Amino acid sequence: MCLGIPGEIVEIMADREDFAMVSVAGVKRAVNIGLLTEDEIQLKAGDWILIHVGFALSRIDEAEAAHSIKMLEGMGQAYTDELIALAQSDLASDR
Amino acid sequence: MRFVDEFRDAEKARVLSARIAALCEPGRHYKFMEVCGGHTHTIYKHGLEDYLPETVSLVHGPGCPVCVIPMGRLDDAIAIAEQPDVIMTTFGDMMRVPGGRGSFYDANAAGADIRMVYSPLDSLKIARANPDKRVVFMAIGFETTAPSTAMTVLRAAAEKLDNFSIFCNHVTIIPAIKAILDSPDLRLDGFIGPGHVSTVIGCRPYEFIAREHGKPLVCAGFEPLDILQSVFMLMTQLAQRRCEVENQYARVVPWHGNPKALRVIGQTMALRPYFEWRGLGFIAQSALQVRDEYAAHDAERIFSVPGVRVADPKACQCGEVLKGVLKPWECKVFGTACTPETPIGTCMVSSEGACAAYYNFGRFTRDRVKEATRS
Ligand code: SF4
Numbered sequence: 459m460c461l462g463i464p465g466e467i468v469e470i471m472a473d474r475e476d477f478a479m480v481s482v483a484g485v486k487r488a489v490n491i492g493l494l495t496e497d498e499i500q501l502k503a504g505d506w507i508l509i510h511v512g513f514a515l516s517r518i519d520e521a522e523a524a525h526s527i528k529m530l531e532g533m534g535q536a537y538t539d540e541l542i543a544l545a546q547s548d549l550a551s552d553r
Numbered sequence: 554m555r556f557v558d559e560f561r562d563a564e565k566a567r568v569l570s571a572r573i574a575a576l577c578e579p580g581r582h583y584k585f586m587e588v589c590g591g592h593t594h595t596i597y598k599h600g601l602e603d604y605l606p607e608t609v610s611l612v613h614g615p616g617c618p619v620c621v622i623p624m625g626r627l628d629d630a631i632a633i634a635e636q637p638d639v640i641m642t643t644f645g646d647m648m649r650v651p652g653g654r655g656s657f658y659d660a661n662a663a664g665a666d667i668r669m670v671y672s673p674l675d676s677l678k679i680a681r682a683n684p685d686k687r688v689v690f691m692a693i694g695f696e697t698t699a700p701s702t703a704m705t706v707l708r709a710a711a712e713k714l715d716n717f718s719i720f721c722n723h724v725t726i727i728p729a730i731k732a733i734l735d736s737p738d739l740r741l742d743g744f745i746g747p748g749h750v751s752t753v754i755g756c757r758p759y760e761f762i763a764r765e766h767g768k769p770l771v772c773a774g775f776e777p778l779d780i781l782q783s784v785f786m787l788m789t790q791l792a793q794r795r796c797e798v799e800n801q802y803a804r805v806v807p808w809h810g811n812p813k814a815l816r817v818i819g820q821t822m823a824l825r826p827y828f829e830w831r832g833l834g835f836i837a838q839s840a841l842q843v844r845d846e847y848a849a850h851d852a853e854r855i856f857s858v859p860g861v862r863v864a865d866p867k868a869c870q871c872g873e874v875l876k877g878v879l880k881p882w883e884c885k886v887f888g889t890a891c892t893p894e895t896p897i898g899t900c901m902v903s904s905e906g907a908c909a910a911y912y913n914f915g916r917f918t919r920d921r922v923k924e925a926t927r928s
Pocket residue numbers: 868869870871872874881884885886887888891892896897898899900901902908
């Protein structure tokens with residue numbers, strides 16, 4: 459649960475307050491972006507975020523995302539487990 | 554991928570290693586604490602201590618949220634889970650944590666409905682789907698995780714989802730660092746500050762460590778080179794007789810943190826007068842509880858919580874490990890009675906726990922890295 463996982467915003471969900479569709483390790487997931495909505499620059503498609511327990515915790519740049527992904531892949535099981543858990547948690551499916 | 558190769562270059566690690574060595578004053582020993590379990594993990598996985606001169610050592614701090622939950626709190630959580638119509642939800646990391654009467658796994662096997670979730674929002678979904686059940690989220694974590702719980706409570710309140718509550722065990726990092734600074738057991742030269750916690754609280758709350766305790770702190774990223782770079786920054790401060798809070802992880806950590814995250818925590822949670830930490834004992838104002846305004850979502854008010862206090866097993870030396878006084882392998886039961894499969898203490902359960910990290914990686918690195926870096 460302590461991992462921060464990078465994801466790339468695919469689209470801000472118009473029909474769901476505070477949610478964005480995010481691509482994480484090639485799979486699309488709904489992630490809550492409510493903690494970043496007051497930033498000066500609005501999040502948009504193509505931005506990278508660090509995801510922690512279903513919430514975007516901070517905005518990161520593409521280079522940082524690439525570093526973290528590489529490092530997480532090196533972690534093996536802990537990262538795999540986190541991705542499986544993220545995949546199973548379908549936060550978009552109901553409101 | 555260009556970035557990654559550049560960043561993870563072992564050559565760079567060797568250069569940093571030499572620069573750190575050059576800063577060592579003859580006859581002086583240096584001891585830095587990495588507060589965060591994520592850092593402990595990186596240090597053992599990459600054998601980073603082997604890139605450091607023998608006079609520079611890293612000790613592990615209390616920054617693994619699973620590790621610091623006392624057994625009594627887990628027993629309380631299980632007591633809640635055993636009440637009628639309750640669905641207890643928890644992060645997977647908590648499932649194997651041993652309490653005084655076994656773990657969540659054991660309670661689940663004995664008939665309690667305990668489900669693993671990835672996010673507190675999953676618990677909310679379970680609550681919506683099960684209006685006739687009382688759904689409780691076992692909330693744990695430092696300031697990294699507390700904002701997510703806070704947002705979930707706000708959502709539950711907005712939806713008037715009265716069958717959803719949290720069993721709040723959120724802890725705060727600063728009082729734990731204070732407790733370590735005040736402990737007579739340990740002489741530290743500085744801190745490697747936590748990365749993700751700092752994205753929420755920023756760097757300013759650490760300033761008292763430099764100002765009042767005369768120790769430098771550098772907020773660090775999770776890459777091996779980030780940690781070596783942070784040690785180099787700490788050593789540079791000491792060599793220049795400076796003592797400040799610096800941010801090595803500025804590419805992720807804003808100096809002022811995340812104001813919205815801090816606000817939602819403050820809106821839904823208040824400091825407890827005191828809270829028990831595993832191994833560290835009671836620490837004043839070190840944890841959060843649900844504010845009166847959100848009492849409808851506070852499991853401690855909805856259920857009768859026994860408030861159990863359980864002494865740690867005699868053999869367990871997690872307290873010393875969490876304070877950085879003992880290295881994992883110095884615990885008497887490390888690797889024998891206590892392993893990741895049969896954990897006695899919490900530090901062996903979470904992959905961020907110092908004992909688990911050392912068990913999984915530590916034993917193999919030291920000699921291998923020496924070999925690889927010999928030129
Ligand atoms: S080896 Fe086990 S009992 Fe000893 S400190 Fe580590 S987790 Fe605790």
